Amino acid sequence: MTAKTQTMDLLPRYALAVLSHLALVLAWYLFVRFGDVPKFVMPSPVDTVKVLFSGTYEWWPNVLVTGTEIIGGYAIALVVGVLLALVFTWSKWLEAAFMPLLVSLNMIPKVALGPLIIVWFKYGVFPNTLMAFSIAVFPILLTTARGLREVEPDLLDLVKTLRGSRWQIFIKIQLPGALPYIFSGMKVAAILAVAGAIVGEFLGSDKGLGYMMLQVQVTLDTDAMFMAVILITLIGVLLYGAVLVLERLLVVKDARID
Amino acid sequence: MEPFIHLAGVRKVFRKGATEFLAISEATFDVMPGDLVALVGPSGCGKTTLLKILAGLYDYDGGTVRIGTGTHPFDPSRDIGMVFQQPLLLRWRRIVDNVLLPTELLGLPAKASRERALALLAMVGLAGFEDKYPYELSGGMQQRAAIARALVHDPKLVLMDEPFGALDALTREKMNLELLRIWKESGKTIVFVTHGISEAVFLGTRVVVLTAGPARMADNFEVQLPHPRTLDMKTNERFGEYTRRIYHLLGME
Incomplete structure (x- = not known):
């Protein structure tokens, strides 16, 4: 935590964040409006939003497909990554082998x-879910394994003098101690899961936003390509935001890893 | 009266492969019930090792260790409280829940334990901070919470490993006075490891001096300064004699 974030009130911070986003959209608008940019190179924000409601494309089903791939792959990665890390902390042999x-x-x-x-x-x-999973699972596995290992030896001594069980050590000390690490892995994985699903759709698919992008590329409908990128980004932002909210609920301020 | 802790000729050797390292040779001293014994010596003199032997965390390679008497029985599975150089509070738990950790491990009744934890927090001067998180407290306050945690399950023996070593000098002096008050109020037997010579004399009813390389016990004497101890005792002549005696043993004159 830096001194800067400490002294700054929340309201101006959020206001500044929103402003910077709006400024980018405005810059984009002005660039297209006065920069003499051909429409097939870069559409204006207005045209981009218009294409969402033009009825030319079926946005919603494709959003649903890509969203399912991302969230599904991510969820499996979370479960598998954390479980594997658990198994590795319980068995030195399995860890050494695998x-x-x-x-x-x-x-x-x-x-x-x-x-x-x-x-x-x-x-x-x-x-495509499998692609998202395969790319998102490693950061979660690695950070969780690291977090579960981070236990103060003196604290273990304290537990040992009171004959605490392995389960007590795990549930009272290791797991809550590992949460900040798990979340730092989850944040990286959220970004990777989006990339994995889209790459999967690029390589071979018959639906989804990535598939749509390839379709409209042929007709040089840049408006739609921009909209597809924005929708993909929004799915990612939603996932990332959900992780941040969960972290805020579960991890004490002082322990968060940014 | 029978000593609460009786150590006679305790030896401890660490082995790593073929190499051996003598951590403690011939540690012999007694601790009476309710005593506050200070183990003082330079780094690497085996004082932490000795503390861990008392805690039952290490085996020893020779000699006798006996804790508890007929009138003061000792159960090694629940009669030890520990305080370390770092507070080692769980940062996701509020202060009172940190203090409660030993009672959870021992499966003591929750309601009575919470009342006891709150009373102890008041005793160590943390009334009003029960629901704070550790990061909201200063280092000295965190260490007070760690002391409350060491007392919450009502152990017979409290082992302290340089508990004030990470604090600044002023806070440390203040904590010394606080510890003496807490010790008097709780009536616990305390073994206190330190490398602070004047801290050892100021706190201890008895001081055990250990020297390094080879690790051995150099002295063991009773500190005949009245209680309650006050900071101005540090300037009196007898206090000076005790500290000089230790400096001499540690070859620092």
Whole structure:
């Protein structure tokens, strides 16, 4: 926590954040309006919003598909990542055997797996969910494993003198202590899950916002491409925001990792 | 009266592979019930190791360790309170819930424990801070909470490992006075590890001096200064004699 965020009131902070976003949209508008930019290179914000209501495209079903892939892949990554980290902290042997393997597997560029995943699972929501999962699971696993290991040895001594059980150590000290780490992994994973789902849709899909972008690219409907990017971003922002809210509820201010 | 803690010829060797390291040789001293014994010595003299042996966290390689008497029985699974150099409060728990941790581990009744925790927080001077989080408290206040946590399950023996070592000099002096008051009010037997020579003399009813390399017990004497102790005793002649005696043993004259 910096001194700056401490001394600044919440209201002006939020106001400034909103203003900077509005300023970007305004700059975009002015650039297109007075910059003599061809419409197929960059549409104005007004045209971009118009395309959402023009009825030319079915936005909502595609948002739903991409949203399902992102949230689904993310949720599976969260469950699998935390559980694997748990197993590794409980068994030194399993960790010694499988952690290096997972690190090696993590080196595979997940994008390179795309064509394979399509061969194995065909087109559709599931393979793209799998892409989102495969790219989001590692940061969660690594930060959780790290967080579960971070226990003060003296604190363990204190628990030992009172004959505390392993379960008590886990539930009262390790897990709550690891929460800030889990959340820092969850934040990184939120961004990656979005990228994973979209890459999946680029590589092979018959619905979703990424698929739509490829379709309208052919007709040079840049308005729609911009709108698709904005909608994808909004899904990501919603996910990220949900994680932040959850963190605010579960993690004491002093322990948050930004 | 029978001593509450009886140590005779305690030896501790650390082994790592083929190398051996003698951490403690021949530690012999007694602690009477209700005493506050200060273990003083330089870093690496084995005083923390000795404390961990008393806590039952380490085995020892020779000698006798006996804690408890017929009139003062001791249950090693629930009669130890510990305070470390760092407060080690759980930062996601409010102060009162931090103090309650030992009672949860021991499965003591929640309502009575909470009342006791609140009373102890008042005793250590933290009334009104029960519902704060640790980061909202200064280092000295956090250490007071850690002391309350060490007392909450009503242990017979409180082990303190340089509890004020991380505090600034003024706070430390203040905490020394506070500790003496808390010790008198609670009537606990306390073993207090420090490398502060005047702190050891000021706090201790008895001082045990340990020297390093090779680790051994150099002295063990009763401090004959009246109670309650006051800060101006630090300037009196007898206090000076005690501290000089320790400086001499530690080869610092």
